[in-house]
Amino acid sequence: MGTRRKYGVRDGLGGSTLIEIKNLHKVYAFGEKQIEALKGVNLRVEKGAIYGVVGSSGAGKSSLIRCVNLLEKPTSGQIRVGGLDITSLKGAELRNARKRIGMIFQHFNLLSNKTVFHNVVVPLYLAGVGKKEAAQRVVDLLHLVNLDAKANAYPGQLSGGQKQRVAIARALATNPEVLLCDEATSALDPQTTDSILQLLKEINRTLGITILIITHEMNVVREICDQVAVMEDGQIIEEGTVVELFTMPRTETAKAFTKAVMGDSVPDDLLNRSHAGQLVKITFLGPHASDPILSTLSKRFPVYANVLHGHIAKIKDVPFGILVVELTGEKDDILAGIEFLDQQGMKTEVLQHG
Amino acid sequence: MDNHWAELGSMLLQSLNETVMMVTISILISALVGLPLGIILVITREGHIAENKWVHRLLGALINVLRSIPFIILMVAIVPVTKAIVGTTIGTKAAIVPLVFYAGPYIGRLVESSLMEVDKGVIEAFLAMGASPLQIIWRVLLPESIPSLILGITIATVGLIGASAMAGAIGGGGLGDLAIRYGYQQFETDVMVITVAVLVVLVQGIQTLGNLLAGRLRHG
Numbered sequence A: 001m002g003t004r005r006k007y008g009v010r011d012g013l014g015g016s017t018l019i020e021i022k023n024l025h026k027v028y029a030f031g032e033k034q035i036e037a038l039k040g041v042n043l044r045v046e047k048g049a050i051y052g053v054v055g056s057s058g059a060g061k062s063s064l065i066r067c068v069n070l071l072e073k074p075t076s077g078q079i080r081v082g083g084l085d086i087t088s089l090k091g092a093e094l095r096n097a098r099k100r101i102g103m104i105f106q107h108f109n110l111l112s113n114k115t116v117f118h119n120v121v122v123p124l125y126l127a128g129v130g131k132k133e134a135a136q137r138v139v140d141l142l143h144l145v146n147l148d149a150k151a152n153a154y155p156g157q158l159s160g161g162q163k164q165r166v167a168i169a170r171a172l173a174t175n176p177e178v179l180l181c182d183e184a185t186s187a188l189d190p191q192t193t194d195s196i197l198q199l200l201k202e203i204n205r206t207l208g209i210t211i212l213i214i215t216h217e218m219n220v221v222r223e224i225c226d227q228v229a230v231m232e233d234g235q236i237i238e239e240g241t242v243v244e245l246f247t248m249p250r251t252e253t254a255k256a257f258t259k260a261v262m263g264d265s266v267p268d269d270l271l272n273r274s275h276a277g278q279l280v281k282i283t284f285l286g287p288h289a290s291d292p293i294l295s296t297l298s299k300r301f302p303v304y305a306n307v308l309h310g311h312i313a314k315i316k317d318v319p320f321g322i323l324v325v326e327l328t329g330e331k332d333d334i335l336a337g338i339e340f341l342d343q344q345g346m347k348t349e350v351l352q353h354g
Numbered sequence B: 001m002d003n004h005w006a007e008l009g010s011m012l013l014q015s016l017n018e019t020v021m022m023v024t025i026s027i028l029i030s031a032l033v034g035l036p037l038g039i040i041l042v043i044t045r046e047g048h049i050a051e052n053k054w055v056h057r058l059l060g061a062l063i064n065v066l067r068s069i070p071f072i073i074l075m076v077a078i079v080p081v082t083k084a085i086v087g088t089t090i091g092t093k094a095a096i097v098p099l100v101f102y103a104g105p106y107i108g109r110l111v112e113s114s115l116m117e118v119d120k121g122v123i124e125a126f127l128a129m130g131a132s133p134l135q136i137i138w139r140v141l142l143p144e145s146i147p148s149l150i151l152g153i154t155i156a157t158v159g160l161i162g163a164s165a166m167a168g169a170i171g172g173g174g175l176g177d178l179a180i181r182y183g184y185q186q187f188e189t190d191v192m193v194i195t196v197a198v199l200v201v202l203v204q205g206i207q208t209l210g211n212l213l214a215g216r217l218r219h220g
Ligand SMILES: Nc1ncnc2c1ncn2[C@@H]1O[C@H](COP(=O)(O)OP(=O)(O)O)[C@@H](O)[C@H]1O
Pocket: A028, A029, A035, A036, A037, A055, A056, A057, A058, A059, A060, A061, A062, A063, A064
């Protein structure tokens, strides 16, 4: 475990827990039929983190995130946000708690007959902020989401990405501690998705808002999350830092999800062919990704490295790559070479001995 | 001949005035009654912001009963109520009571269907913001359905013009009364034709105005 930590991706700020979910169950009942959407979910989100929950459709992700602000009433279990037991709240107390928890949705959910300005100002009015102060705050919020020029536009005149920006501005209006994102980029094209994710990242960094994001797109997790939980059939089946998930996924589901993004599977024919040297899979992460590590290897040891397959991507802002190389040389030298790579913080795995 | 047209003209003007009075007052009161009815019908639905099965069922049943009584029978049946409210059972003022009983529940249903159209997601977004049920009605349900509500009120107004013609039969006056008394009962075809023409223009005007206003306010 220790080696994973040094990759340098933030795994929470080591601070306090902001969202704590304990043994959460949710059963939908209609008539005779019952659907158990959540089967004892435990989750802990640190203050300041971006936490992702990934899973296929129907896994229970939406049910989970909607329980956090009680849009959905849990059947049993406990949810604490900022120390407050959400599940016990009702009426005005619940409404006040909700003002500290922002939420954005897949389909934006804006007032279609009202301008961008009005859409963003409403939560301020609901919170009792005066007209003048609220108007100033809307100007700031629209600037934050890069929509300064659109205050008087109607949602129908905006692109999907712009609508989501309005929704983000609206969600941030009352300075919440948490932002819940329910498939916030799933209705957007890849480029727009990216720009929204960058915005969320910036908000997290500059305002310190904790973000809980659920998605079926592993790409979203890779782009912005620090921590991730993999959900399947109403349960969290795997949890850890995003780096851990990508470098050593444990469950089949997690493997499938990471593969979809990384394309890191080693081509079969590569493994079936016989090679003169040793076939080694090197996983590297962080600053090393850009080091000329293979040439250093060859300089230090009488070992030659031939790259057979490779893929590089970024996890949040950290480069991450997978290389399959064929190492040729004396057995002992190769062994020493692999040890050298390990010492450099790479993860190595021998796929085929020469 | 001149005399005949002058007389007809003044009769028409007076009847038009009575119809406009009857319909305007009735629609205002009916909207005042129907709007809350429609709102309650919607918010007490299952899964809505103030779910209440019994209120929803009771109110729905009451509205259905009132709406299934033919207007002409309703008019007679509620004579005692009319008498109690306005002190008389004939005349324009008396006609307003059955008209409200007729149009109020109707508008209730129209409002209900308008508010049902409001995107559930938007309501949810406001719940997530910590909005109260009243705030959701005021900030979401009504503004989001305003164009559709205006069209509903337009439809109800046109319906009221038709009903007010029948109310004329019990001495309510108005254009319908004129058409029936002179045109139908005394075979003065020209009176009937002109009266109907005025009614057509009135209905056209109201519908056009309603469409225009609704279009102006719709941005979605
Ligand atoms: N309001 C609801 N009523 C009944 N069943 C529901 C409701 N919401 C979700 N479900 C069911 O619960 C399960 C989990 O759904 P959901 O939480 O939406 O999963 P996800 O967001 O991961 O796709 C699914 O089987 C879904 O059909």
